[in-house]
Amino acid sequence: xxxxxxxxxxxxxxxxxxxxxxxxxxxxxxxxxxxxxxxxxxxxxxxxxxxxxxxxxxxxxxxxxxxxxxxxxxxxxxxxxxxxxxxxxxxxxxxxxxxxxxxxxxxxxxxxxxxxxxxxxxxxxxxxxxxxxxxxxxxxxxxxxxxxxxxxxxxxxxxxxxxxxxxxxxxxxxxxxxxxxxxxxxxxxxxxxxxxxxxxxxxxxxxxxxxxxxxxxxxxxxxxxxxxxxxxxxxxxxxxxxxxxxxxxxxxxxxxxxxxxxxxxxxxxxxxxxxxxxx
Amino acid sequence: xxxxxxxxxxxxxxxxxxxxxxxxxxxxxxxxxxxxxxxxxxxxxxxxxxxxxxxxxxxxxxxxxxxxxxxxxxxxxxxxxxxxxxxxxxxxxxxxxxxxxxxxxxxxxxxxxxxxxxxxxxxxxxxxxxxxxxxxxxxxxxxxxxxxxxxxxxxxxxxxxxxxxxxxxxxxxxxxxxxxxxxxxxxxxxxxxxxxxxxxxxxxxxxxxxxxxxxxxxxxxxxxxxxxxxxxxxxxxxxxxxxxxxxxxxxxxxxxxxxxxxxxxxxxxxxxxxxxxxxxxxxxxxxxxxxxxxxxxxxxxxxxxxxxxxxxxxxxx
Numbered sequence: 162x163x164x165x166x167x168x169x170x171x172x173x174x175x176x177x178x179x180x181x182x183x184x185x186x187x188x189x190x191x192x193x194x195x196x197x198x199x200x201x202x203x204x205x206x207x208x209x210x211x212x213x214x215x216x217x218x219x220x221x222x223x224x225x226x227x228x229x230x231x232x233x234x235x236x237x238x239x240x241x242x243x244x245x246x247x248x249x250x251x252x253x254x255x256x257x258x259x260x261x262x263x264x265x266x267x268x269x270x271x272x273x274x275x276x277x278x279x280x281x282x283x284x285x286x287x288x289x290x291x292x293x294x295x296x297x298x299x300x301x302x303x304x305x306x307x308x309x310x311x312x313x314x315x316x317x318x319x320x321x322x323x324x325x326x327x328x329x330x331x332x333x334x335x336x337x338x339x340x341x342x343x344x345x346x347x348x349x350x351x352x353x354x355x356x357x358x359x360x361x362x363x364x365x366x367x368x369x370x371x372x373x374x375x376x377x378x379x380x381x382x383x384x385x386x387x388x389x390x391x392x393x394x395x396x397x398x399x400x401x402x403x404x405x406x407x408x409x410x411x412x413x414x415x416x417x418x419x420x421x422x423x424x425x426x427x428x429x430x431x432x433x434x435x436x437x438x439x440x
Numbered sequence: 441x442x443x444x445x446x447x448x449x450x451x452x453x454x455x456x457x458x459x460x461x462x463x464x465x466x467x468x469x470x471x472x473x474x475x476x477x478x479x480x481x482x483x484x485x486x487x488x489x490x491x492x493x494x495x496x497x498x499x500x501x502x503x504x505x506x507x508x509x510x511x512x513x514x515x516x517x518x519x520x521x522x523x524x525x526x527x528x529x530x531x532x533x534x535x536x537x538x539x540x541x542x543x544x545x546x547x548x549x550x551x552x553x554x555x556x557x558x559x560x561x562x563x564x565x566x567x568x569x570x571x572x573x574x575x576x577x578x579x580x581x582x583x584x585x586x587x588x589x590x591x592x593x594x595x596x597x598x599x600x601x602x603x604x605x606x607x608x609x610x611x612x613x614x615x616x617x618x619x620x621x622x623x624x625x626x627x628x629x630x631x632x633x634x635x636x637x638x639x640x641x642x643x644x645x646x647x648x649x650x651x652x653x654x655x656x657x658x659x660x661x662x663x664x665x666x667x668x669x670x671x672x673x674x675x676x677x678x679x680x681x682x683x684x685x686x687x688x689x690x691x692x693x694x695x696x697x698x699x700x701x702x703x704x705x706x707x708x709x710x711x712x713x714x715x716x717x718x719x720x721x722x723x724x725x726x727x728x729x730x731x732x733x734x735x736x737x738x739x740x741x742x743x744x745x746x747x748x749x750x751x752x753x754x755x756x757x
Contacts, residue, residue, distance in 0.1 A: 277454075281461035284736045285729070287695015289713075293466070293729055296717040297473050373586050377699045380588050381714060396592060400703070407596060414589045422584035429580065 175434035182426030189239050189420040196236035204237040205229060205388050213406045223408040225399070231409065235416050238390040242420055245306055245385075246371045250364055252310025253371075257317025258356070262348050264318065265325025276322070279315035288312075288374050292383060300383045309371050320363045324356045362431045369424035376417055392417040447748055447755045455741045462733045463515065467508050470726050494524075498723065515730055521723040525716070530727035533712060539613055540701065540708030543620065545693045547628035548635070552689060556636045560643035561670065567648050575640070582637040587696040591630040591703040598626055610706050627704045631696040635689045642685050646678040680751040687743030691736045 201221075208228035216223045222231035264275040282290065294308035328334060329352065337347050378384035379393025387394060392413045399409035478494040479486070494500075498521075499507050514520040518531040526533055563572045585593075611619035650656065651674060659669050698710035709728060716725040748754045 277457055277461055281458050281465060284458060284462055284691075284733045284740065286691045286732055286736050287698060289695060289698070289729055289732055290465075292698075292713065292717065293469050293725070296720075296725060297469055369584070376586055377588060381699060381702060383717070396589065400592060403592065403596065410592050410596065414593065417586070417589065418581075418584050421586075422581060425580055425584050 172434060175430045178426045178430030178433060182423045182428075182430060184423070185419045185426065186423030189416055189423065190243070192236045192416070193239040193243050196233075196240060200230075200233035200236050202230035202233045204233045204390055213402070215406075216408055222412040223406065225406070225409055226402055231395075231412055234390040234395060235392075235412055238392050238395060238413065239416060239420070241302065241379075241385045241389065241391045242372055242375065242417070245302065245309070245375045246368045248306045249309040249313065249371045249375070250367045252306065253313035253317055253367060254360070254364065256310065256314035257319075258321050258353065258360075260314070261318035261321025262325050262352060262356070265322035266329055266344065266348055266352065268326075272322070275318065279318050282312065283315050285312075288377055291374060291378060292381075295378065295383045300386060302385055305375060305378060305384050309374055312374070313367055313371060316367065317360065317363060320359055321356055324359050325352055328352050328355050362428050362435075365424050365428040365431065369421045369428070372417070372421050372424075444748075444752075444755070448745065451741060451744055455737065458737050459734065462737060463512055463730060464508075466726050466730045466733070467511060470722050471504060471507075473722075498524075511726075515727075520727040520730070523716075523721055523724040525719040525721040525724065530724050533724065534709065534728060534731060537707060537709045537712045539620075540610070540624070540706050541694070541697050541710070543613065544624050544628050544631065544697050544701070544706070544708065545690065547621065547624055548632040548693045548697070549686075549690060551629060551632040552635045552639050552693075555632075556639035556643060559636075560640050560647060561675075563640070564644045564647040564651065567644075572644075576644075579637040579640050583634050583641075585634060587631045587634065588699045588703050590633050591627060591700050594626055594630050595703075624706075627697075627700045627706060630703075631693050631700050635693060635696075639682070639685065639689060643678060643682060646681055647674055650674045650677050680747060683743050683747045683750065687739045690739055694732065694735065 206229065208224070211220070211224050211228045212226060214220050214224040214228075220230050220232065222235060224230055225234070260275050260279070264272040285293075290312050291305065291308040294311070295304055298304045325348075334347060334351060337351055342351075375384055376391070376393035376396075379391040380397045382394070382397065384393055385391035395413040396410060396417075399406070399413070403410045478491045478498060478500055482491055482494060499510065511520060520530050522528065523530050523533055559575060563575045566572060611623050613620040656669055656673065659673060660666075664672075697708065698713060700706075701708040701710035702714065709732065713725065713728050715721075716728065
């Protein structure tokens with residue numbers, strides 16, 4: 162390729178988004194990493210003597226109705242948020258690429274069939290389909306991951322399909338086909354690597370959206386099950402007391418929003434640098 | 441070149457196929473329940489005779505294809521069976537709860553349009569200026585707040601600010617329409633917030649794109665005022681693409697209302713859905729799920745048709 166991009170500097174706007182996003186995401190990730198080794202108190206240790214303590218030096222985020230330390234619980238809850246969104250997106254990515262690339266490559270009947278199924282899945286508004294899966298198979302972390310992976314697969318399939326339709330018209334694919342390379346090999350080694358740049362922003366947004374869904378399901382009591390802490394469950398527990406103890410709502414909500422917002426900012430940075438870089 | 445009728449027929453076929461797949465998905469989901477559905481619904485303490493009775497009542501002893509057929513016919517005649525927990529027709533139960541969900545979605549949609557349009561127009565006037573950047577950052581933050589978290593924060597705020605918007609008291613529209621709207625305003629706003637951000641972001645970039653196009657420059661050189669160009673040319677052209685976005689937003693609002701109803705204790709479809717899940721009332725559950733998806737399918741269909749009428753070039757794609 163002759164047109165070498167002298168893109169040594171990112172646009173300041175993109176950098177601002179990246180930095181803000183990484184800071185917000187960093188807060189949650191650091192809390193998660195530390196919680197693996199250490200939390201100030203045990204996340205589910207109750208203490209009748211210290212119920213509803215407002216934030217103080219001893220309990221920076223206060224304590225809840227069982228006297229549990231909110232900071233410790235928030236730290237351990239970040240584990241599920243990160244784990245479920247990562248695992249769910251991984252499943253959605255695999256399902257999406259495996260169905261989207263053949264749909265775009267073969268076109269015709271294969272394409273129509275796969276897209277019809279994908280569009281039908283997308284017709285269930287919000288967390289509806291995931292709720293059905295949980296209703297049928299029971300509420301557990303594994304089921305939530307599978308359900309959300311399935312719900313998000315069509316989004317990735319669409320990205321793959323459109324990308325493949327563009328790439329397969331390029332000369333090097335025709336060349337490979339004429340040389341007798343098998344379609345499966347073309348799709349895995351020649352098309353898929355070129356989709357990565359398009360899949361990356363979709364993955365980041367997917368992580369954020371999946372967290373929105375997961376926390377909603379946990380809020381309804383159909384996601385992560387007690388006694389394990391999750392942001393959604395903490396918020397629904399806090400609802401009964403939040404006039405006397407608003408910190409029970411504020412801190413889990415803050416961490417949840419930091420995680421989602423951090424991911425949005427990073428994806429926005431990617432988008433800005435892609436569109437500005439094209440000029 | 442496809443004719444208008446050809447496009448419409450193609451879309452209709454797509455609509456019917458999608459509905460068929462949606463119904464198959466719902467039916468399959470409830471047919472592959474691990475173990476015996478009747479046993480799952482009744483719990484481990486029920487006797488075998490009770491289970492057999494329920495199996496016969498639900499038609500579980502008939503072959504799969506017959507059950508699917510009768511369920512599908514039931515759906516089309518708005519009578520997809522009897523709720524196991526409420527001992528009422530599923531259609532009737534849904535019709536009872538519909539005013540809350542539909543009313544909330546409608547108010548939320550109106551809020552999205554009324555707030556995001558002026559904001560986008562103002563923001564797009566001078567892109568890159570300070571005000572525009574502030575709006576964009578606020579938009580991102582709003583977008584990242586889950587509706588139920590926004591509800592909690594709004595209740596916190598509203599509880600201390602006004603006692604007017606009382607939380608947790610649902611008023612039926614036939615009793616007091618103003619009260620009905622009043623009790624739905626806060627939940628609707630919570631659902632609308634992230635969608636306002638989404639619609640704002642989309643409209644803003646669409647208006648900016650239109651503004652830099654050739655026809656706007658030509659109109660300007662013909663001496664049209666900025667305002668006239670905006671109203672007559674830029675907005676109608678941005679509208680075409682926002683039809684699609686609006687249908688997506690409406691479907692999201694519908695999905696969001698399911699959770700927010702729970703926060704505000706409103707007797708809508710979301711509450712019914714959750715009680716159906718916890719009581720393992722599968723006939724009711726499958727009915728609600730199908731009809732919610734049905735509404736979305738119809739919305740997407742209508743938006744496709746509307747977009748193709750507004751911009752005939754879409755039919756060529």
